[in-house]
Amino acid sequence: MKPLQDLGEKEFIKNYDPAIYERPNASVDTVIYTVFDRALHVLLVRRAEYPFKNMWSLVGGFIDIHRDSDLESTAKRKLYEKTGINTPYLEQYETIGSKTRDPRYWSITTVYFALLHHSKVSLRIGDDAVDIKWMRITNNSVPEVLAFDHTEILKSCCGRLRNKVLYTSLPLHLVGTTFTLVELQNVYEVLLDETLDAKSFRRRMLSAGVIEETGKMKLGSRRPAKLYRRVAGTNTHFFMRNIEASSY
């Protein structure tokens, strides 16, 4: 006869009652970025309920252990509810967990950030919010006090984004499916809050092998500009050298 302390794995799991331990509450928040009007914007919702009722917060919510198969599913579900977008660029940023960040309980949130082109978005308020808006972020400062620790999270996440722009092709996800190099450069400039040299910028992007000509031109300004697209199947490019931003 097996001793009690060695019931075997299946038996152990069957008898395991998770409710006997007090556990933190887990949620997911996503910093949804887009660029328009020559500025970085973040999607915020105004909370419908306590705590922090009526305050603006990041887009997020609890993990629904029946609907969500993994963490990213939670992020995508909430993001889809608010924007109607299914497959944005989504990257896990960090996880914050502490006894004090939520007045109700020991709380964990895993923060993602999403990059998307605003043209694809149709904003929906949903049932956990009373309002939704794009908040303009200027000079890396967040002009509004958000619910929970979201102000802090947003600030550090913007720092991370800004930093990654120095050595990656991430901003490709903030322009449309086709774009001119000037448009792409503008996005880089907005994120870095700094003007870039056109020649260096184009050399860098074109030699990275992440974009290709569509053969079409964008008209409407003076000289028409070549339209590019992302090369299908390429991942984010990591440059060997940073953009040497003057203010760093």
Add this chain to the structure above:
Amino acid sequence: MKPLQDLGEKEFIKNYDPAIYERPNASVDTVIYTVFDRALHVLLVRRAEYPFKNMWSLVGGFIDIHRDSDLESTAKRKLYEKTGINTPYLEQYETIGSKTRDPRYWSITTVYFALLHHSKVSLRIGDDAVDIKWMRITNNSVPEVLAFDHTEILKSCCGRLRNKVLYTSLPLHLVGTTFTLVELQNVYEVLLDETLDAKSFRRRMLSAGVIEETGKMKLGSRRPAKLYRRVAGTNTHFFMRNIEASSY
């Protein structure tokens, strides 16, 4: 009289019963790295209980909402239990959460990695393990199947470490409090699995301003070598250019 649906924040929180929602179970795992015998090593413990009883796993455990004030506290507590070290270099790597990664429940784990010099460590088995060991990692391959999804986590974490070594001064946390440049170079070489040019390496490290001479020498080989230390109060240095590893 206030309507029921607007009791106010304090009242709302007082009446909030977290147990009515089914929640994921949250834990923290830490990939504890050190370098000796010209190889990267990771600390593993052999699990005392189901699930995955007797299998090797990363150092980790549940968040104790009464003892741990935040996520990093959990990581530090478990790390201290196993190594006796209080203040290693600790960096959050990623958070994995899914319905399937733990056979018992929807499970989340936040993964940290720690860098330390093995001389400071005194291994202790603790009460959730039956054994503990440094596992040698060769050529970025993990030679053992670990509990849960820890094999996968360890592999990707090693990739991240290796990558960060190309553009940061992280390996400073893998050498002793004083060290020679040759020792530091050796650690870089082990992590990158590649020999580096001494002149380039020294130029890079010395111009970064993160190390300083102690004035002492390390004897014992042929020509004595200058001993350096980390400059107090400096953070990890991010180089503007990567080490141009030949195999990438």
Add this chain to the structure above:
DNA sequence: TCAATAGTGTCTCTCAGACAATATATC
């Protein structure tokens, strides 16, 4: 033809790689 915007030519600078050369200890 002019103004505006797109796009190029080309010089310099910095820092990584390559590798020969030098320095300082023990034997």
Add this chain to the structure above:
DNA sequence: GATATATTGTCTGAGAGACACTATTGA
């Protein structure tokens, strides 16, 4: 002095910045 290890000198090359220059359109 021979040898092993630490450390330096210096040339080359890639890719970033600077900036003047050319190209292509609409008005």
